[in-house]
Amino acid sequence: MATAVAAAVIATVGGTAVAHAAGGPNLALGKTASASTTNGQNAAGNLNDGNAGSYWESTNNAFPQWAQIDLGGSTGVDQVVLKLPPGWGTRTQTLAVQGSQDGVSFANVTAPQGHVFNPAGGNAVTIDFPATSTRFVRIHITANTGWPAGQLSELEVYGTTTGSTTNLAQGRPTTESGHADVYASSRAVDGNQSTYWESTNHAFPQWLTVDLGTATAIDRVVLKLPTAGWATRTQTLAVQGSTNGSTFTDVAASRTYTFDPAVAGNSVTVTFNRTTTRYVRINITANSAWPAGQLSEVEIYGPGGGTDTTPPSVPGTLSYTASGTTITLNWGASTDNAGGSGLAGYDIYRNGALVHSVGTVTTWADTQPVAATVSYYVRARDNAGNRSGNSNTVTRTGTDSIPPTVPGTLSHSTSGNTITLTWGASTDTGGSGLAGYNVYRDGNLIATLGTVLTYQDSQPPTATVSYQVRARDGAGNLSAFGNTTTRTGSQPPTCVNVAQGKTMTASGSTFTFTPDKANDGQLGTYWEGAAATRRT
Structure with a gap:
């Protein structure tokens, strides 16, 4: 059982990310996380938010369960670090590390085994394995001695390589929001960690931009501060990209990063989905030690040399077939531009939200209740991170063939000519919802009601009448008849x-x-x- 925590993992201090000391950065940060199921607010996004206090939890009492990270492209990996919140009690989870290139077919990278999470050891488990190349890293969980569900607060992935080792920023032109004294932005690309850029003081936000000269594929930046004489501090920042130098969008969303001289040489590594951009900006909004943005080196890495800014073609006509709860999508293949980075795969959207990414296959199956109405479209993506326009949209309209439950016990009371009926509520699980009730007198429908649970009829006191009630849902399905209740009429006296x-x-x-x-x-x-x- 693996119980030790490697010294090389990213620590979490007060919810801030601390740079990885050895073996490269945590490749899972900023990537798409997903899971077999979730329980309430304990969603898959907690798996790689850098906060060991938040966690993913699966549906209870329903093993097996899984959680996974999409690295965005085939990547060499050789280690995962799994964490639980530090204050949780000791427990053993039986799990396997699995890998996949397409997100559909998975194979074990490590065999299923019980791993002990112990708060005395940081409540973390490190699993090493021979280097393998995969895009999707999945943790497949079949048992948990502490709770009947899969549970992870962080799923960290480390690899043998992180792309090119060439710093694409060194010596490139820079611009800045401003600088104090002699601490100009050019110092951040001079290859010397002892010199640094410092922005105008007391005037957040502040930024530093590197011009790579042409649109370039990147997936990682390394930010450094001097080591000698500098104390630990946090800076809140985002990595942004632009193709024209004027309109910027976030490549890595704003987060608080810890720069610690004792960890990774006072550096922070920020990884993100591969993107193609010319201008790379570090936008800083806070610094716990000094009222300015401070960076001694901005290093930029990626496949580089990539000038592919052309997206693949829009996928061919999207269609679907449905069988029970399974909806199978099919679409025509896209192509990437000649000399481009090559087609990487497809992103699938359900009701406007990304639900899955696949390789170059042109089919995918989703599971949805038969009563659910869902819409889908597909986008192609290339290896430079360019994405096509949306395919056509297809919609599977839900159908409800499940009737409501039989109404509860029907009874009556009488006052003169008025007969008052009451009954218990029905429920509907088919998806269209309970619409109301039908009331029958002597086998004939006499009233169609909403979801009320009472009805009054008027009959002569001498009449003997019988009543029944059926529930009705939004799709028109009717329940079976409930019990029968009979009001017996009175007769005149006999003459002799x-x-x-x-x-x-x-x-x-x-x-x-x-x-x-x-x-x-x-x-x-x-x-x-x-x-x-x-x-x-």
């Missing part, structure tokens, strides 16, 4: 003829219309008195 069969007498009778005919139970016979006039 108490005269039938009793003895009948009269004052007199005519012909056969005798008194006994009045109680013989026959409506066709009758009694008629002698003195009366017969009516028909």
Whole structure:
């Protein structure tokens, strides 16, 4: 088990980045991080933010899980350093280091093994392996004794090479926002660490720009201060690039870096995705030791010699097929300009955000719920960092075929002609959401409601009626019927003829219309008195 922390790793002090002492810079800084899953705010971006106090955590109770760094291009690597927050208790995570050139097919760089993270050793694990060339570095985790999830606060990657060893800035023309006394910006490219540029005091922000003479592919800058007599300090700065010397954009976002004479010779290395630019600017907004920007050397590295500023062609027509939760994208290949840096691969965007980068393959599969509506487009990129325009956009419209749950127990109460129904709420997991309820009386639909849980019907007190309710979602799916509730109607009292069969007498009778005919139970016979006039 690897428990030691190499002295050559980047330390984190108060959330600021400290330069790597040996073996080159941390290649993961500034690169794209991703993960199999995340838990709340503990996102993949915490893996390489330079802060050991923040961390990535996967979904719980669902191994295996993974976290990875896209180095932006095939890179020689031979070491990873994995960290957890310093105050966490000891735990063992079983994991393997994996590599891939395309982000799809991964192979083990190291075999799965239990690695102990111990706060007594900085809660860090260093894993060395034979040098290998890869673009994607993945940590594949299958167990964790401290928590049922994958957990990492920093995923640091170190390599055997970091590109060209030629300092592209040395002797190049410089410009500046201003300087104090004799400390002009030309001192930052004279190859002498003892001389330095110092900006105008008390006037942040301040900047120093190096003109490389032509658009050049770069991926790293090294910033130095003198070692003799200089105390540790932090400077907050961004690396910026421009092709015309007037409009600059961030190549490496603003961060606070620690310059320590005892670490890496009072230097800081800033790595970033390979980009092609002519003007490289260091834009400084704070200095903890002196109210000015200070740099003794600005060194710039990269493939160099690159004048490729032409992006690849736009990818061919993007299309998709869907099968269950799998959405497979396909597109036509792009080409890079003749004599250019060469096609490196493609960046895939979902709903406007970059979700994955692949090599020169022209297909990629995503997993999304069947109810989700998602849109995609693709951009090609070359080895100089140029990116094509967007491909066409395709949209997979979600479908919901899952009905809501059956409504809860249906009951009724009665007051005069009013019958009040109530029932328990349903839930919908198909994605379209619960729309409401349908109410049925004696098997016939009588009302279509929203998400209320009660309904009043009006029926005569004598009527016997039965009711049922079904839930309905936004896609029109109906649940099964809930239970039946019946209101039994009331009946009028029964009448009994108490005269039938009793003895009948009269004052007199005519012909056969005798008194006994009045109680013989026959409506066709009758009694008629002698003195009366017969009516028909």
